[in-house]
Every structure is written in structure tokens, then in C-alpha cells.
Amino acid sequence: MEQIISLLDVKKDFPIFKQKVNGKPLVYLDSAATSQKPIDVLNTLEEYYKEYNSNVFRAIHTLGEKATEKYEEARKKVASFINSSPKEIIFTRNTTESINLVVRTWGKANIKKDDTILLTEMEHHSNLVPWLMLAKEQNAKISYIPITEEGLLDIKKSQELISKKPKILALTHISNVLGTINPIKELIQLAHRNNVAVLVDAAQSVPHMKVDVKDLDADFLAFSGHKMFGPTGIGVLFGKRKLLESIEPLYGGGEMIKEVFYTHATWNDVPHKFEAGTPHIAGAIGLGAAIDYLQKIGMQNIFEHNQKLTEYALNKLKQVKGIKIYGPLDSKLRNGVISFNLADIHPHDLSTVLDEEGIAIRSGHACAMPLHDKLGITASARVSFHVYNTFEDVDKLILALEKARKVFRL
Amino acid sequence: MTAEEMYQEFILDLYRNPSNKGALENPQIKARDVNHSCGDIIEIHANVNGSSIKDIKFSGKGCAISQASTELLVESVKNKHLEEIKNITKEQVLEMLGIPISAFRLKCALLGLKVLKLGVYNYLGEKLEDDNLS
Numbered sequence: 001m002e003q004i005i006s007l008l009d010v011k012k013d014f015p016i017f018k019q020k021v022n023g024k025p026l027v028y029l030d031s032a033a034t035s036q037k038p039i040d041v042l043n044t045l046e047e048y049y050k051e052y053n054s055n056v057f058r059a060i061h062t063l064g065e066k067a068t069e070k071y072e073e074a075r076k077k078v079a080s081f082i083n084s085s086p087k088e089i090i091f092t093r094n095t096t097e098s099i100n101l102v103v104r105t106w107g108k109a110n111i112k113k114d115d116t117i118l119l120t121e122m123e124h125h126s127n128l129v130p131w132l133m134l135a136k137e138q139n140a141k142i143s144y145i146p147i148t149e150e151g152l153l154d155i156k157k158s159q160e161l162i163s164k165k166p167k168i169l170a171l172t173h174i175s176n177v178l179g180t181i182n183p184i185k186e187l188i189q190l191a192h193r194n195n196v197a198v199l200v201d202a203a204q205s206v207p208h209m210k211v212d213v214k215d216l217d218a219d220f221l222a223f224s225g226h227k228m229f230g231p232t233g234i235g236v237l238f239g240k241r242k243l244l245e246s247i248e249p250l251y252g253g254g255e256m257i258k259e260v261f262y263t264h265a266t267w268n269d270v271p272h273k274f275e276a277g278t279p280h281i282a283g284a285i286g287l288g289a290a291i292d293y294l295q296k297i298g299m300q301n302i303f304e305h306n307q308k309l310t311e312y313a314l315n316k317l318k319q320v321k322g323i324k325i326y327g328p329l330d331s332k333l334r335n336g337v338i339s340f341n342l343a344d345i346h347p348h349d350l351s352t353v354l355d356e357e358g359i360a361i362r363s364g365h366a367c368a369m370p371l372h373d374k375l376g377i378t379a380s381a382r383v384s385f386h387v388y389n390t391f392e393d394v395d396k397l398i399l400a401l402e403k404a405r406k407v408f409r410l
Numbered sequence: 411m412t413a414e415e416m417y418q419e420f421i422l423d424l425y426r427n428p429s430n431k432g433a434l435e436n437p438q439i440k441a442r443d444v445n446h447s448c449g450d451i452i453e454i455h456a457n458v459n460g461s462s463i464k465d466i467k468f469s470g471k472g473c474a475i476s477q478a479s480t481e482l483l484v485e486s487v488k489n490k491h492l493e494e495i496k497n498i499t500k501e502q503v504l505e506m507l508g509i510p511i512s513a514f515r516l517k518c519a520l521l522g523l524k525v526l527k528l529g530v531y532n533y534l535g536e537k538l539e540d541d542n543l544s
Contacts, residue, residue, distance in 0.1 A: 346473035348448045348473035348518065349473045352416065353417075364447055364449050369449075378449040378451060378471045379448060379449035379450075407417050408422060409419070409422060
């Protein structure tokens, strides 16, 4: 009966699905790692390289002007997509680089000996390791908001920890392992009442739902282009303009300067002072095309699509014998990501069996080793969805899991 | 290669019922490594008699391939001379396993060998170079 609910029908927009993998149609359930790319994005990349490839800002010729215009147009698209201003959008390589940029600039300037950095137990390595490095350098402390049995943030504990006035709260919007959607708006309000700055790792949320930085009042927010139908190698750091203006740049070089002398230099305005050297021009323009595509479908439609798939998959997975699902079982509390283990089959072995059926999943620790420790496991299998996935993909997954049970004589 | 060919009964049996799992108290040889991409962990403990392996145990968590190949390897090096262990090749390990291993799973199949060599080289006070791993 679930089949009656209508889903988006966009597989045709993604050329990768024309091929077969191991003789089977590709069932791609690894979008949380990276999404597939729609033809519009691929055409945009090709167009840039074929028709107006040139450097940005410095070239006073027709191609250079067009490249600069398109590059800045992409920045405007990103800005309006998350309801901010182009001055607040820095192009980076990915979420990891965006977070490191904050850690190395704002973090280094503001976090001193005995200060506390507040994270959560469900952070991806990208929002954990840079802070560990900074804490070691500055002799600062790190605290973690614990997660409950169900895989939600412990709200009572978060209130307690925020009231101790850490320098920053850095947390994920949607967990890449548990799929949990964190109540970040409430947490940001609480943090701000305590004068605590907030960085949001939005790598898993911006591709799947409407994220409005003004409404959230986030100070910094980081995401990657490649998880939202854009190319790899392009990411975004949003920062409130005042904050960005108050901090020193990280990299020195071309384009981030205003004036350079043999003895000193002055910095360009935001956001350019954070973008030294030739940027990933094609990547930024490609990300702009990806945003056009996302908006053509509509973020609410995308969110609902993934919500329906998550609910359908959770219901089906629960019935597989020997399965252990991590994170909240109520699909309304999560989006697009389901991690699990099946009996004593190691996720790696499960991946191999599924791959034979043309099904791509993630297996391992999903760049969240401490969270896996907390869950008492070393690895998990993860399926994740995006607009091109269907109920049929989930049905194929379930059949393949049954096959894995047979292969493992269970 | 199909999954059925890869996960044969004997591989699953080595994975589920290894006879060399465990730990030694204050072992002379002790080494550990992880396949960080998949979360496989192997730790090997061994004691030496003269210059041969006397007791050897391994512990760890990981996929059927990494655990089965380590079990086979550990069993095969009992009473073996340390110099002989230094010369074990990856082909020998794959031959012991006797099942087709895809390029992507090679790291799993060879993790045990890497840890064992690491332990032996450390014990001998020598440095394990990348070349010694193949």
C-alpha cells in the first residue's frame, strides 16, 4: 500500500543510471557519501571549459569577464539558497575545509587556554578532528553533548553544557550515521543567550531540506557541493559578515589582497580575503547549476521524498531477521540516512554481496569512529537516499539482504 | 566471482570459529593495525623460542575475509623461523585463502600479514619497509 504514495520521478535526469553494474541496473544508496550529478550540472561544467574557460577577476577580456560573472552569479545563487548575502559566502573545497577555516581563524583567535569547545557525540570526523587539533594547541577543553539510547541529542544535558558557557558549539544538523535531525534552531537560541558562537555542519542537511541561516541565526554554517548534485572539490562556508570581517584570513596569495608592498599587505574585502589563489571556477559554477536543479524540484518536495523513502525503508528493514538499526526508529526524527548491522555479517562483506546485485551502500565507520565506539561497534552498513531513489530500490535492497543471509548460511 | 564463491563454508567457519583467537600475557611480539577505511582491526601477540614462533594468538574485529585470512596465517606460522615469516608473500596468503579476492578487498585479506610482519620486524629491531610487505 505504500506504493500508492507518489515519489519524484527524476532518475532520467541523471545519466549514471543508464549503465548496469555487475549486469544489474544501478541502485545507488550512498548519496550521503556523494550524490550523483544531473545532466544540467554536467552540461554547465562542459560549457565552462569549452566556451569561456579563463581565470576570474584578473582577466580584462571577454572570456574572463564571463567567467567572473558566472562565478559571482554562483555565489549569489548559494547566498539566496540559504537566505544570506553573497558577502557571507566563501567558496572552499568541501565541508571539511570550511570547518578547518573557522577553526584556524576564528577558533585560533578566540579559543584560549582552559576554554571549552562544545561538540556532540554524533559528529563526523570533519567536525571533530580539527577541534581536537586546536584544543591540543591551545590547551583548551572539549565537551560532548551526549546522545540518548534512541540516537537523539540529550536536550537536558545540552542545556546544562551550554549554560557552562563554552566558546563555541559546533554540531551537525543531520547525523551522517544516525540520520537524526537535530533541533539546531533551539540550540542556537540557547547558545546565543549564553553568548556562545555556533558552527553548524550542514553537509547532510543543505542537500535535503530548506536551510535558512537567518531563521536559524547560525554564526557559521558549512556544506559541500558534491552531496547536493554539484561537482567534487567545491564547498561553502557561510559566516555572518561581522564575524568574517573581524577575523584574519587563513591563506595568503593572489586575490585575497587589496595592496601588497615588500614589507606588508592589506586584505581584500569579504568574502575574497578568504579565497586566495585561483578558485575552483568550474566547481562553483557547477554548484550554481546544482542549486538551480534543486530549486526546480523544490526543497520541500525533496525533503518529503526522502522522508517517504526513509519511512518505507525503516518499515521494511525492521522486518529483516537479525537486523540492528541505529538511530531513531520514528522516521519523522530523521532524514535520508539509515545505518544498521545484519547479524554477524560484517558491513564490508555485506557491501560485497550487495554490490553483486548492483546495489551501492556505505560500509565501515562512516568517518564517525567515536560514535561507533559509543554504539559498541566498529563498523556499520549505511543506506542513504536522494531524489533519484525509489521504493523499488528499497525492495531490491531488502531482497539483497535476504540473499546475504543465505550466503552467510543464516 | 560470485558472493557464494567468495564466502565458502570454510571461510565462514574460520570467521565464526577461529581456534587462534585470544591474547598472551606480556607477549614478546605485539603488533596492531587497522584498516581505517572499513574499521578492520587486527592485533597479534606472540612469544619466541630461540628464533622461532612458540605461541601466537590474534584478536580483532573485521570482515570475514580479514579474520579468516589472519586465522589461517597465524596457524601457518606456528614454530616458524622469524626470518621465514619476514619472507611470506601476499601471494602465499592469497593461496592459503584459496578464494578469489577482488582488488578492493586485498587490504582485508592482507591486514593480518601486515600486522604479523610489523610485530616480527619490531621484535628484531628492524624497520618494516613498504617493499617487505609484498
